[in-house]
Amino acid sequence: GPNMDATEKQIQNSIIAYLNSTGCYSWRNNSGLVHMRDRFGHDRMWRAGIKGGSDILGIARDGRFIAIEAKRKGKKATPIQEAFLQEIKQRGGYSGVACSIDEAIEIMKQYGQNT
Secondary structure, three states, X not given: OHHHOOOHHXXXXXXXXXXXXXXXXXXXXXXXXXXXXXXXXXXXXEEEOOOOOOOEEEEOOOOOEEEEEEOOOOOOOOHHHHXXXXXXXXXXXXXXXXXXXXXXXXXXXXXXXXX
């Protein structure tokens, strides 16, 4: 049932833990809107992060950039998220959509062979 599905946050956390256990340095990228009060007491909205920026960012052992979009099974990345992943891939980074540690491993392997 639906209770068996890992939440997106659980998927993110497990992928980050996996990446860091292999010697990568990765973290959860918080993007979206942030509410802050300015010094005059006005409520302001700030956009945090890059539009479409992946959930998980990091640096691999070989110094290359990592961008992984964590999704629940069956969910797809949005076009803006896809464009971000493509951008990273074209610059030689590791990028892709993953809904499990296994899929994250595939992303890291897939591009690990290309030099």
